[in-house]
Amino acid sequence: MAIGLYGGSFNPPHAAHRMVAETALEKLGLDRLWALVTPGNPLKDNRALPPAANRMAAARALLDNPRIVVTDVEAGIGAARTFEVVRHLKSRAPDVRFVWVMGADNLASLHGWGRWRELAGLTPIAVVDRPGGTFAPLSSRAAAVLRRSRIDERDAAGLAHMEPPAWAFLHGRRLDLSSTALRGRGASL
Ligand SMILES: Nc1ncnc2c1ncn2[C@@H]1O[C@H](COP(=O)(O)OP(=O)(O)OP(=O)(O)O)[C@@H](O)[C@H]1O
Numbered sequence: 001m002a003i004g005l006y007g008g009s010f011n012p013p014h015a016a017h018r019m020v021a022e023t024a025l026e027k028l029g030l031d032r033l034w035a036l037v038t039p040g041n042p043l044k045d046n047r048a049l050p051p052a053a054n055r056m057a058a059a060r061a062l063l064d065n066p067r068i069v070v071t072d073v074e075a076g077i078g079a080a081r082t083f084e085v086v087r088h089l090k091s092r093a094p095d096v097r098f099v100w101v102m103g104a105d106n107l108a109s110l111h112g113w114g115r116w117r118e119l120a121g122l123t124p125i126a127v128v129d130r131p132g133g134t135f136a137p138l139s140s141r142a143a144a145v146l147r148r149s150r151i152d153e154r155d156a157a158g159l160a161h162m163e164p165p166a167w168a169f170l171h172g173r174r175l176d177l178s179s180t181a182l183r184g185r186g187a188s189l
């Protein structure tokens with residue numbers, strides 16, 4: 001069983017979130033994708049973040065796909081850092097092949113995440129292209145450190161079964177959407 005872990009604030013969710021989830025499902029050949037609605041990105045100011053229940057409901061409405069599970073399991077784990085969340089899930093389900101899924105902006109800032117090198121050693125990572133720059137993420141510190149473990153996108157269907165560190169940059173349809181822009185236009189949950 002191969003499961004994609006797609007963490008996000010989803011404040012609010014938008015069509016690019018669905019595009020990323022569907023791209024990961026198809027290109028990685030995943031059985032399931034879990035959209036992990038985070039209690040709060042540890043690097044963001046979360047004082048105005050709406051309750052997880054509101055973001056979960058909106059994400060469920062948007063990510064309406066039998067292979068996508070929208071979950072707040074991260075809150076129950078009680079860990080703020082993705083490294084700890086993935087470590088916990090792997091220990092609970094040792095036979096599942098997890099892949100961490102994220103947009104390209106998060107590759108550009110990955111070197112600021114807690115224990116990010118260990119995260120890369122714990123689970124394969126799929127990075128989905130995002131408008132705003134393919135160049136910056138691919139020339140980022142994390143991409144440089146992990147350059148030898150990048151795989152060819154054409155081999156992405158095998159990523160879940162590769163030993164980490166292993167990561168792929170997935171090109172495809174790019175959607176110029178962000179929750180920040182939607183909130184700026186008055187969207188709220
Ligand atoms: N347009 C997009 N293209 C590709 N990936 C995206 C896009 N929007 C969000 N993502 C990815 O989805 C995940 C969840 O993102 P998040 O919920 O923070 O949305 P966001 O639009 O980036 O929000 P905000 O503007 O508040 O930072 C992250 O990995 C992010 O990189």
Ligand SMILES: O=C(O)c1ccc[n+]([C@@H]2O[C@H](COP(=O)([O-])O)[C@@H](O)[C@H]2O)c1
Pocket residue numbers: 006007008009010036038040041042043044080081082083106112113114
């Ligand atoms: O572990 C970290 O240090 C870390 C730092 C930044 C972001 N993350 C996670 O990355 C995911 C995407 O966050 P966001 O806010 O871009 O939606 C979400 O699951 C966050 O908890 C994790």
